[in-house]
Structures are given as C-alpha cells and as structure tokens.
Amino acid sequence: MTEPKRALITGITGQDGSYLSELLLQKGYEVHGIIRRTSTFNTDRIDHIYVDPHNENAKLFLHYGDLTDGTTLRRILEEVKPVEIYNLGAQSHVRVSFDSPEYTVDAVGMGTLRLLEAIRDYQHRTGIEVRFYQAGSSEMFGKVQEIPQKETTPFYPRSPYACAKVYAHWQTVNYRESYGLFACNGILFNHESPRRGETFVTRKITRAIARILAGQQKKLYLGNLDSKRDWGYAKDYVRAMWLMLQQDEPEDYVIATNETHSIRDFLDLAFNYVNLDWHDFVEFDERYLRPAEVDLLIGDPAKAKQKLGWEPSVTFAQLVGLMVEADLQALGVESPSDKPILDRAFIRQEMGSRFD
Numbered sequence: 001m002t003e004p005k006r007a008l009i010t011g012i013t014g015q016d017g018s019y020l021s022e023l024l025l026q027k028g029y030e031v032h033g034i035i036r037r038t039s040t041f042n043t044d045r046i047d048h049i050y051v052d053p054h055n056e057n058a059k060l061f062l063h064y065g066d067l068t069d070g071t072t073l074r075r076i077l078e079e080v081k082p083v084e085i086y087n088l089g090a091q092s093h094v095r096v097s098f099d100s101p102e103y104t105v106d107a108v109g110m111g112t113l114r115l116l117e118a119i120r121d122y123q124h125r126t127g128i129e130v131r132f133y134q135a136g137s138s139e140m141f142g143k144v145q146e147i148p149q150k151e152t153t154p155f156y157p158r159s160p161y162a163c164a165k166v167y168a169h170w171q172t173v174n175y176r177e178s179y180g181l182f183a184c185n186g187i188l189f190n191h192e193s194p195r196r197g198e199t200f201v202t203r204k205i206t207r208a209i210a211r212i213l214a215g216q217q218k219k220l221y222l223g224n225l226d227s228k229r230d231w232g233y234a235k236d237y238v239r240a241m242w243l244m245l246q247q248d249e250p251e252d253y254v255i256a257t258n259e260t261h262s263i264r265d266f267l268d269l270a271f272n273y274v275n276l277d278w279h280d281f282v283e284f285d286e287r288y289l290r291p292a293e294v295d296l297l298i299g300d301p302a303k304a305k306q307k308l309g310w311e312p313s314v315t316f317a318q319l320v321g322l323m324v325e326a327d328l329q330a331l332g333v334e335s336p337s338d339k340p341i342l343d344r345a346f347i348r349q350e351m352g353s354r355f356d
C-alpha cells in the first residue's frame with residue numbers, strides 16, 4: 001500500500017482550515033495542523049473530523065506551534081514531512097490589525113517568512129519537494145486601482161493586515177523565483193460560511209438575526225454600510241487552494257465571484273429572508289469604522305477558470321440563506337423563511353455536513 005500524501009496546515013482551526021481539512025481527508029491525505037495553545041478549547045470547527053491519534057484510523061493530527069515561533073515550525077516540518085503546506089494562519093481581522101499592528105505583521109508577514117525559510121532548509125536537506133500555498137487576500141488591492149481586480153492589478157494596501165499580506169505575497173514570489181520553490185499565492189476575495197468568525201460583518205449580521213428572533217438581542221451595532229465586497233462561499237474557495245498545488249507550474253490566482261454587494265445589500269437580503277426590516281434593528285457605532293476603508297472589491301477569476309477549471313458553485317443569495325439558516329438552527333429557532341429566491345435544497349444539503 002502506498003503512503004498517503006501528508007499535508008500541513010497553519011490556521012487549521014479557522015474557517016478555511018476546517019473546510020480544507022475535510023477536503024484533503026476526503027482525498028485520502030493525512031492532514032497535520034498547527035494549533036496555538038489557548039486557555040479555552042479552540043478546535044470546535046474541526047472536532048467533528050478529529051479522531052483520537054491512538055486510533056489506527058486517525059488521519060488528522062494536531063501540533064502545538066505558532067507562526068511567531070520559527071523553531072517550532074522547523075521542528076514540526078521535520079516531524080511531519082509534508083509534501084503540501086497551506087499557510088492559512090493569521091491575525092485576519094482588518095479592524096483589529098489597526099489596534100494590534102505589530103502582532104498582526106509578525107504573524108502574517110514575518111510568520112510567512114519563517115515558514116518559507118524553514119521549508120527552504122528542509123527541502124534542501126531532505127530533497128523532498130514541498131508545494132506551498134500562501135493565503136493572499138483581496139485586501140492587498142485596497143484603494144481602487146482597477147475594476148475588476150485581477151492578478152496584474154497593482155496592490156495598494158490600506159491596513160496593517162493588508163500591508164503584511166502584500167509582504168507575504170512578494171516573499172512567496174521571491175522564494176519561487178530564487179529557490180525554485182513550488183509556491184502559489186491565492187488572492188482570495190471575501191469568503192464566508194456558517195463557520196465564519198462571529199466578528200466579521202456577514203456572520204455578525206446572520207448571528208444577530210437568529211439572536212433577535214430568539215429574543216436574545218434587540219439591536220445590531222455596525223460601522224460603514226457603504227463598502228462593497230465580492231463575497232463567495234468558503235467551501236468553494238478551499239477547493240481552489242488545492243487545485244493550485246496540483247498544477248504543473250506554480251502560479252498566482254485571483255479567486256472571486258465577479259459580483260459585488262454592499263453591506264446594505266447583505267442586510268436587505270438577510271433580514272428580508274426572515275421577513276424582518278433591518279432598519280428597525282441596525283444602529284451605527286463608530287468603533288467599527290476603520291481608519292482607512294477599502295471601498296470596493298470585485299475580482300476577476302478568469303485565470304482560475306481557464307487554468308484550474310475553478311468556478312464558484314454558490315450564489316450570493318444561497319450563501320446568505322445558508323448562513324441565516326445555520327445560525328437559526330444553532331439557537332434552535334424554527335426558520336420563518338418563505339423565500340423561494342433561496343435554494344432550500346442546497347441549504348439542506350450543506351447543513352447536513354456539520355449542522356445536523
């Protein structure tokens with residue numbers, strides 16, 4: 001029997017890490033993830049796929065480490081001997097990056113460099129070819145230079161997070177060009193799901209709707225409602241990450257839906273889905289404003305479509321419906337929705353995977 005391929009994921013406990021782990025396990029990989037030690041459990045997104053490592057069927061293994069700790073990264077590489085590495089770990093909240101810029105840049109920018117350096121030495125010493133995926137972000141485009149944004153659009157980052165992602169992007173390109181590393185940058189536009197962190201705007205809205213209907217919340221405080229984002233479904237996006245590492249040549253790709261919507265559009269659709277009017281609940285709070293905003297993001301995924309055969313499978317309306325339904329179900333609230341616009345069969349199918 002041939003050995004399974006081994007993949008290593010930083011950020012495995014996050015939204016994307018959990019979906020990517022599921023995908024790789026389905027494909028027969030042995031999956032290793034780096035987790036940070038915290039005082040409370042932080043593995044709820046992967047608990048359903050975790051099997052005790054003493055069990056001979058275990059295929060998912062977790063290792064304590066941190067992108068700010070280069071020694072441990074090296075040690076984990078030696079131990080795991082992965083052939084694919086997905087760097088998804090980050091302090092990924094843009095607003096928070098203004099409050100904690102040094103930490104954000106250390107984890108996102110220097111963290112990527114530490115990992116690349118560890119890979120370079122590991123590959124040189126062992127002769128094992130490693131394929132590296134770097135989680136780039138549409139935030140790197142920042143202030144609008146071109147619409148829609150594509151691989152060749154110049155970056156104009158507008159936050160400490162985005163500056164660090166630009167640094168990590170170019171380091172990844174440099175390791176590809178300097179050392180021949182098989183390294184790809186995925187420039188992913190916003191991607192959401194029921195597993196999205198509760199403080200990102202989409203999940204904040206859908207969670208608030210469920211709490212309002214459950215009688216646990218009266219108001220929803222938000223910042224700028226005018227910015228526009230190209231929102232896709234996270235499960236589609238992790239498929240693109242994997243595809244990038246299966247190509248003959250390492251390249252960079254924009255992953256997006258090529259549709260953009262404002263926060264107001266999201267509010268309209270989400271509240272309307274449960275027959276509520278968001279104007280009755282939403283209040284402004286300046287604490288959610290950013291010192292510099294990214295006004296408009298819309299990505300052109302033509303290259304990914306052509307070279308990877310990748311396309312998004314989920315519409316904006318389906319995504320909103322799925323997220324509202326999942327939050328309602330988490331609180332045990334019966335869905336009041338009667339909206340034919342949303343594909344109920346799709347929602348049922350997706351909720352079965354984790355939200356049964």
Ligand SMILES: C[C@H]1O[C@H](OP(=O)(O)OP(=O)(O)OC[C@H]2O[C@@H](n3cnc4c(=O)[nH]c(N)nc43)[C@H](O)[C@@H]2O)[C@@H](O)[C@@H](O)C1=O
Pocket residue numbers: 092093094095136137138139188189190191199200201202204221222223224225227228229263288289290293294
């Ligand atoms: C691709 C990219 O995607 C994400 O970054 P983001 O676009 O900043 O995501 P978000 O959901 O925090 O904000 C979206 C928009 O919504 C506005 N907004 C209004 N009111 C609130 C509010 O109350 N909270 C939040 N969070 N945003 C608000 C906010 O000002 C912004 O214009 C991360 O995954 C990042 O890691 C990443 O790489």
